[in-house]
Amino acid sequence: MSPSPHTIERGAALSEAQRIMDVFRIRHLPVLDDGRVCGILSQREVEIVFGFVSGQTHRVTVEDVMMPEPFVVNPEAPLDEVAAVMARRRIGSAVVVDQGHLVGVFTAVDALVALAEILRPLGSEA
16 A cells, blocks of 8 residues: 555646656545545546647646546455455555545555565565
8 A cells, every 4th residue: 555645636637636646656646625535536547638638638627537436445454355346346546544534545556566475485585
């Protein structure tokens, strides 16, 4: 899980979301509305939109593109269950929320890291 993730407000310009993603080299950006998670924005959606609306990107907001109602889990959620839901729904991230507060983002890359650690023979390093 990536703790203390970067976020963006739902009314922000999509170009600002792209800037944040580029600067911090992230592919998933939780979207907030008055401090509460209301969506998730992935790099894929940003790239698709910018491919279609070149020249008019300043008019597009995060809310126009975000996925509302992201997959939200608590920090104690079993890893196997989270990964199974992500695979079944074909989504690349889960937003981790504890008592209404965003605490992290768990991505498919995080799941692969966990899998590699499980499969690695004891005492070896990759």
